Structures are given as C-alpha cells and as structure tokens.
Amino acid sequence: MRYLEVTVPKGKRAAVIDILEDEGIEYVVSDETSGRGYTAVVRFPIPTRAVEPVLDRLRQAGISEDASVVVIDAETVISEEFSTLREQYSHGGQAGSRTSRQVLRTKADELTPPFTIYAVMLLISAVVATAGLLADSPAVVIGAMVIAPLLGPALAANVGIVTGDSRLKSTGFSYQIVGVAIVIGASIGLATLARLAGLEPAGVDIVVATELQERVAPNLFSLAVALGAGIAGILSLTRGFSEAIVGVMIAAALIPPSAAVGITVAWGMYGAATGAAVLVIVNVLSINLAALATLWIAGYRPQGLFEVSPTRTPTYTYAAIFGIALLVLAAPLAGITLLDFHTTELESVATDEAETVLEEPQYADREVDDVTVELDGNYPIQSVDRIVITVTGQTPGPEPGLAERLHAAISQHSDESLVVEVQYVVAEEHGDVGD
Structure with missing residues (x-):
C-alpha cells in the first residue's frame, strides 16, 4: 500500500478531484497557501498497483513535472472503500506488486x-x-x-x-x-x-x-x-x-x-x-x-x-548497441568454447585409443595411467600443443615403437597435426602381508 501527497496547480483542482472520485479513492484536500502557484494538497491511500495508473491519469489532468508528488509506504489502511479499491487492483489475487515507474x-x-x-x-x-x-x-x-x-x-x-x-x-x-x-x-x-x-x-x-x-x-x-x-x-x-x-x-x-x-x-x-x-x-x-x-x-x-x-527510440537504440557489441565480442568466447569441446573430445579419443593399443599382448605389463591434452598457452584463444600419455609398467625405460603406434591411432581421428608424447612411470608392487 502507498500513501500519496500531491500538490495541485491552479485551475486543476476540480480535474484532480474528478479523477479520484472516478477511481473510488478516499482523499483529503487541504488548501495550499505558500504562494508557489498551487491551490491545494491532496492526500490519499492507494494499493501499490494503482500508483502508476493513477499518477498517469493525474499527469493527463495537468499534474506536470513542476508538481510535487510524494509516495510513502503505508502499513495499514482501515476503510471499506479502500478494500474495494484494493480488490479492484488485485488482478485475481496474484501475489507480488509491480513497482511503479515513479518509485522505480x-x-x-x-x-x-x-x-x-x-x-x-x-x-x-x-x-x-x-x-x-x-x-x-x-x-x-x-x-x-x-x-x-x-x-x-x-x-x-x-x-x-x-x-x-x-x-x-x-x-x-x-x-x-x-x-x-x-x-x-x-x-x-x-x-x-x-x-x-x-x-x-x-x-x-x-x-x-x-x-x-x-x-x-x-x-x-x-x-x-x-x-x-x-x-x-x-x-x-x-x-x-x-x-x-x-x-x-x-x-x-x-x-x-x-x-x-x-x-x-x-x-x-x-x-x-x-x-x-x-x-x-x-x-x-x-x-x-x-x-x-x-x-x-x-x-x-x-x-x-x-x-x-x-523513450521507445532510445531504448531500442541502446538495446541494439548492447546486442551488436555483445555479438562481436562474444565471437572469441565462441572460439574458446569450441576449443574446450574439441579438447574434451580429443582427450576421450586419445584415452580410448591408448587403452586399445596397450591391450595388445606385447604391452601386457603396461597400462594407461593418465591422458592430458595440453594447450600452447597463447591466450586468449589457444590451440592444442600436444597430447601427453602417461604409461605405467614394471620395467623402466621407453617401449620401442609405442609412441608411433599411439600417434598413428590418435591422428586418424583429427585433421590437425598432433604431437603425442609418452611418459613412462614405474609402478611399484607391494606384496601382501602374511599372517
């Protein structure tokens, strides 16, 4: 609920009161004697949703920018006429009240x-x-x-x-x-x-x-x-x-x-x-x-x-400026997003191919420990630098021909030139503790 206090310019008193009567609003009118061109001050309570339409009607009646309008929060209004007015603006009892432009x-x-x-x-x-x-x-x-x-x-x-x-x-x-x-x-x-x-x-x-x-x-x-x-x-x-x-x-x-x-x-x-x-x-x-x-x-x-x-034209103008600028600047973000998708897909493919290759009998003592796609660090839009495959096994040292096998298997899934690096980690065995 809101409580409004409106100063009424000379010659507009009757028009303002007619609007309030037509809206079914209870009001109090006091004479204005400051000599500033106003004849009265009108005070009245209205539902929050009624603030904007009522002020719009008052503006049409001559309450211009030079007038003084004060909008105050009202805790309680006890009046049968106000209850009727509130029901009129309740719109079926929907919860929440839209803030008027003036209060906004x-x-x-x-x-x-x-x-x-x-x-x-x-x-x-x-x-x-x-x-x-x-x-x-x-x-x-x-x-x-x-x-x-x-x-x-x-x-x-x-x-x-x-x-x-x-x-x-x-x-x-x-x-x-x-x-x-x-x-x-x-x-x-x-x-x-x-x-x-x-x-x-x-x-x-x-x-x-x-x-x-x-x-x-x-x-x-x-x-x-x-x-x-x-x-x-x-x-x-x-x-x-x-x-x-x-x-x-x-x-x-x-x-x-x-x-x-x-x-x-x-x-x-x-x-x-x-x-x-x-x-x-x-x-x-x-x-x-x-x-x-x-x-x-x-x-x-x-x-x-x-x-x-x-303000329709300025609103559309600013919306167009924001939208066009956003589309232009979002292009690099789209490129980074595509790179993220590509990196994830490439990592998944590299993992599957590495596991498939290491399932062959000659690599029985080797397992895939980790697969990472590393980028080149040229921000903001990077590119794939290399694929690092970490392999664990019981014996140290590289496995002859493994890097070439992995490179051939992974490269068939990509049109770009890929660098595949294989790192070897020795896995330590821990014997079971006897009884």
Whole structure:
C-alpha cells in the first residue's frame, strides 16, 4: 500500500478531484497557501498497483513535472472503500506488486551510493579480489564480491533509459565505467608489488592458478552469470526481492575478471589480459542488455508521469548497441568454447585409443595411467600443443615403437597435426602381508 501527497496547480483542482472520485479513492484536500502557484494538497491511500495508473491519469489532468508528488509506504489502511479499491487492483489475487515507474526511479537512485563511498568500497574489493586470485582462494574472491557496490549503477543506467531520466542514465553508465577502471588500476598496483616481492603463485606461471585460469580464457558459459545477474537485478528492484544477493551476482561477473586484467598486465601477459578484458566488457554488456530487456518486458514503457519525450527510440537504440557489441565480442568466447569441446573430445579419443593399443599382448605389463591434452598457452584463444600419455609398467625405460603406434591411432581421428608424447612411470608392487 502507498500513501500519496500531491500538490495541485491552479485551475486543476476540480480535474484532480474528478479523477479520484472516478477511481473510488478516499482523499483529503487541504488548501495550499505558500504562494508557489498551487491551490491545494491532496492526500490519499492507494494499493501499490494503482500508483502508476493513477499518477498517469493525474499527469493527463495537468499534474506536470513542476508538481510535487510524494509516495510513502503505508502499513495499514482501515476503510471499506479502500478494500474495494484494493480488490479492484488485485488482478485475481496474484501475489507480488509491480513497482511503479515513479518509485522505480527512486529505488534505483537510492541503490547508487555517493561516489566517494563507491570508489573506496571498490578499492577494497579490488585489493581483496587480487589477493584471492593470487592466493588461488575462492573464499577470499567471494568476500571481494560481497563488498562491491555494483548493483545500483547497473540498474540505474537502464532504469534511466526506459523512464527517460538522463541524469540517472548518465550516472549509472559513468559509475560502471569508472568502477571497472578503479578495480583494474588497483589490481595492477597490488599485483606489481606482489611480483616485485617475488610472490609468484605456483613458482613461475600465475595462470596455472584455477581462480585465474577461468578468467583469462573464458567461454560462452561465462555469459550465464552476467545475463542472470541483469535479469535478477531488475526483478529484485521491481518485485522487492533481496538486492544484496543479486549484488553479489553482479560483482561475480565483474570484479574477478577485472582483477585478472590487472594481474596479467602486471606480469606482462598481455594475451591473457586481453582475454580477461574481453570477458569484462562482455559481462558489462550482458548485464545491461539483460536488465534493459527485462524492464521492457516487465511493462516499463514510455509516457508515464514526468516523462517529457517518449523513450521507445532510445531504448531500442541502446538495446541494439548492447546486442551488436555483445555479438562481436562474444565471437572469441565462441572460439574458446569450441576449443574446450574439441579438447574434451580429443582427450576421450586419445584415452580410448591408448587403452586399445596397450591391450595388445606385447604391452601386457603396461597400462594407461593418465591422458592430458595440453594447450600452447597463447591466450586468449589457444590451440592444442600436444597430447601427453602417461604409461605405467614394471620395467623402466621407453617401449620401442609405442609412441608411433599411439600417434598413428590418435591422428586418424583429427585433421590437425598432433604431437603425442609418452611418459613412462614405474609402478611399484607391494606384496601382501602374511599372517
């Protein structure tokens, strides 16, 4: 339920009261004596779902952008007429209430913190995320996501687009761009210090860390988090779900890959940095496109209260920009996805062929221990470098002709030139302990 207080301009008092009478709304009218061009102040309770249509009708009656409209949450309204009005707007008793466009603007604005607080929180988040990636600690990375205030800007930009609020739109986009830049810059600084101090994970190659690997060579499945975050963010705003959980989801799509850009730049791995940067940009586009589409589908259209010009064209324009840019930048991710599928298939084929070859009598004392397809490390789009087959046996040393047999068997399943490497491991036998 909501309680509205509306200032009525001169000459519009009768029209406003006629609308409220026609809607069956109980109201109280007070004379306005401030001399600011208003003749009265009207106060009335209405169901949440009635806010948008009633304000739209009042706008048509002359309540323009210069008027003052205050929307307040109401705990309880005891009135038979209000019960009738609530039943009228209940739409068959469906659960949940759609937030009006007018309230939506306010909520999106409130979720965007002052810039100083925003920048400080992102700096802290960047430091924590960078430390978590360098330490290969998922728990620390999750902690960085929790404190990142990225929900408000992502939602504000798109609410501004569909409602024609240029200030909200520019604030949302500028916060997103500056926020990503802050995280990348802070990550470069911290990672540079870590490198100079000799804190290199895994000894040499930082990309071997699992938490970093998945950010520098992302595939199409990485888009699921960003698209889901954009949709969930709008639903949380319009339906009153928990914004905190959705905020973590949006941060998960932006903070770790932004920190990965900083780390790889600090280590001079510019190919890996490019892969992480593409993921950041793609996730930003995905979040905004999903949020914009969800708002439009949810019915937040032009021609509401205080909207001077239609927003249909700007909405379509931004959706087209987001969509086209996303398709272009998603192409490398598609290539990485195909490589992942190819690598998995090649590993399965190599395993089957190796087991088949080693079943032959001359290799009776040999077994396949492991099969790995290694990539060349040329991020972001890599290629197959070699297939490593680890063979165990009772005798040390290579088996004459085995590598050639395995290469011939595996190569027939691929059109590319393959390198097959066979590694031998001596298996130790442990005798049974007697009674």
